[in-house]
Amino acid sequence: MHAIQDHYPAEFAHCYGCGSANPHGLHLKSFIEGERTHARFTPAAMYSGGYPGNVYGGLLASLLDCHGTATAAAFAYRAQGRALGDGGAPIRFVTGSLKVDYKRPTPLGIELLIEGTLRSLEGRKAVIDLTLSADGEVCVTGEMLAVQFVAKA
Numbered sequence: 001m002h003a004i005q006d007h008y009p010a011e012f013a014h015c016y017g018c019g020s021a022n023p024h025g026l027h028l029k030s031f032i033e034g035e036r037t038h039a040r041f042t043p044a045a046m047y048s049g050g051y052p053g054n055v056y057g058g059l060l061a062s063l064l065d066c067h068g069t070a071t072a073a074a075f076a077y078r079a080q081g082r083a084l085g086d087g088g089a090p091i092r093f094v095t096g097s098l099k100v101d102y103k104r105p106t107p108l109g110i111e112l113l114i115e116g117t118l119r120s121l122e123g124r125k126a127v128i129d130l131t132l133s134a135d136g137e138v139c140v141t142g143e144m145l146a147v148q149f150v151a152k153a
């Protein structure tokens with residue numbers, strides 16, 4: 001199954017968080033299934049946060065950042081009755097704002113589940129609700145305003 005990011009055209013594939021063309025990036029892969037999106041990421045020890053055994057908050061925000069914009073793109077395609085990567089003009093979103101709440105420490109070394117749902121889609125603006133869980137417990141929640149990217153002429 002192709003990830004949402006696998007359909008990003010080459011000029012959008014350099015993102016640190018999810019670009020397949022960035023050799024130093026996180027290569028996050030997001031999928032849409034029903035009314036939610038999901039991605040998985042296992043943080044290595046190098047992503048340690050301020051106290052031992054737990055993940056650095058900036059990395060967690062990065063995971064929500066990329067998963068949120070991918071979620072916005074996937075739902076915008078759906079709203080237009082289009083398939084991802086259909087060869088038409090690409091629909092891409094960037095982050096306008098991202099609020100992150102760290103509810104509990106996120107453990108290193110186990111697979112994290114990042115999920116997204118669409119709260120609203122109006123014009124170029126999508127509001128996405130995000131969660132990040134470890135072992136079934138929600139560690140981080142996020143709220144993103146994603147804005148559809150329009151190439152400058």
Ligand SMILES: CCCCCCCC(=O)SCCNC(=O)CCNC(=O)[C@H](O)C(C)(C)COP(=O)(O)OP(=O)(O)OC[C@H]1O[C@@H](n2cnc3c(N)ncnc32)[C@H](O)[C@@H]1OP(=O)(O)O
Binds near residue numbers: 012065093094097149
């Ligand atoms: C593309 C795939 C790669 C993966 C991306 C991974 C996620 C990322 O890291 S993206 C990088 C980080 N984000 C950025 O660099 C974005 C920088 N910001 C911008 O480019 C612009 O401010 C941008 C595009 C968000 C909006 O600018 P512009 O296109 O001129 O639209 P603008 O008219 O100002 O805003 C559109 C609407 O969004 C609203 N809006 C924009 N930013 C915000 C914000 N921060 N908070 C609230 N509302 C906002 C505006 O009020 C406006 O609303 P309305 O239509 O109701 O009046």
